[in-house]
Amino acid sequence: MSTWDLLAELPVAVEGYELEGHEVALSPEFVRKTTVIRLRGSGEDGVGEDVTYAVEDQEALQRAGASAPLAGDWTLRTFAEHLRSLDLFPQPTDRPEFRLYRNWAFDSAALDLALRQAGTTLHAALGRACKPLRFVASLRLGEPPSLRPLTRRLEIAPGLRFKLDPTPSWDDRLIAGLVALGAVDSVDLKGQYEGTIVDNPADPELYRRVVEAFPDAWIEDPKLTPETDPILLSHRERITWDAPLHSVADIEALPWPPRTINVKPSRLGGLQSLLDVYDYCAAHDIGCYGGGQSELSVGRGQIQYLASLFHADAPNDVAPAGYNLPEPDPGLPASPLPPTPSVLGFRWG
Secondary structure (H helix, E strand, O other): OOOOHHHHOOEEEEOEEEEEEEEEEEEOOEEEEEEEEEEEEOOEEEEEEEOOOOHHHHHHHHHHOOOOOOOEEEEHHHHHHHHOOOOOOOOOOOOHHHHHHHHHHHHHHHHHHHHHHHOOEHHHHHOOOOOOEOEEEEEOOOOOOOOHHHHHHHHHOOOOEEEEOOOOOOOHHHHHHHHHHOOEEEEEOOOOOOOOOOOOOOOHHHHHHHHHHOOOOEEEOOOOOOOOHHHHHHHHHHEEOOOOOOOHHHHHOOOOOOOEEEEOHHHHOOHHHHHHHHHHHHHOOOEEEEEOOOOOOHHHHHHHHHHHHHOOOOOEEOOOHHHHOOOOOOOOOOOOEOOOEOOOEOOEO
16 A cells, blocks of 8 residues: 555545735845645644745735635545646746645645544554654855854754755855864755756856765755766765656656655645655655755644654754744754644644
């Protein structure tokens, strides 16, 4: 029996739903907006978070309100099938992956509602135990880059580990400072992004300096070109992938079998696709670590919940959301996080 089969026939009764907008300025250039979907039925509610990045897509969804025809008696399988027959974007989006993000938001809300209506939790339904959750903080170091974002967080949580986004402005002095801190678990080259605010050129010199400076770090999402491939050839066992992965088929299409991958539930676009990836990785001895999408609300806890069940002792990019603020507050929890699943449903904390 697949992991999806353990959940697919759970009944879920939907009477209606509401939307809640959330907004935080994560930098002077980036105001993050998300939308929480709250499905209602049988005296319970189930929540999920839409992490679509385009502000206009979030605002259009919130203006449209609860306009999708979702009421009915479903199973998680039939609800997901119905959901994929709908256009959940009130105005067209030019980024197909955003449709996956929105599917995940509604799927996760339906999962939460179904579990609460059944009087159970995700870990009980799957027969798994929640484990202490190791996490890293994911950062860019600004322009010009500085060690300050790291040292500020290390003041709050000594021993914190990091996932960093190298950029061409990283010079030898900065890299030497990072090496001296000894706190880098992974470097995200962002070479697989196009048309986003985080696009990063496939700079062979940057790639060489980074892979040599951090010989034990995971190397995420390089762009393979005739210039970068020779630099990366001897480091292939450390190379991991994120942005290109939306399904099992995408894992199979990678240029070589990976040792580990970044699993983002929203990027996979739904509960079945996510669980199929977990099953595939387990069957093929591929490691996983969790990845976030700058969630502002319940979505962060849900990806922490999943990470605690499937890959708790990995460099999970699922740090509590406060670590993403420009100036994080004292008192943030340290890694690992103790398990805090809700007494019902698909919620954490």
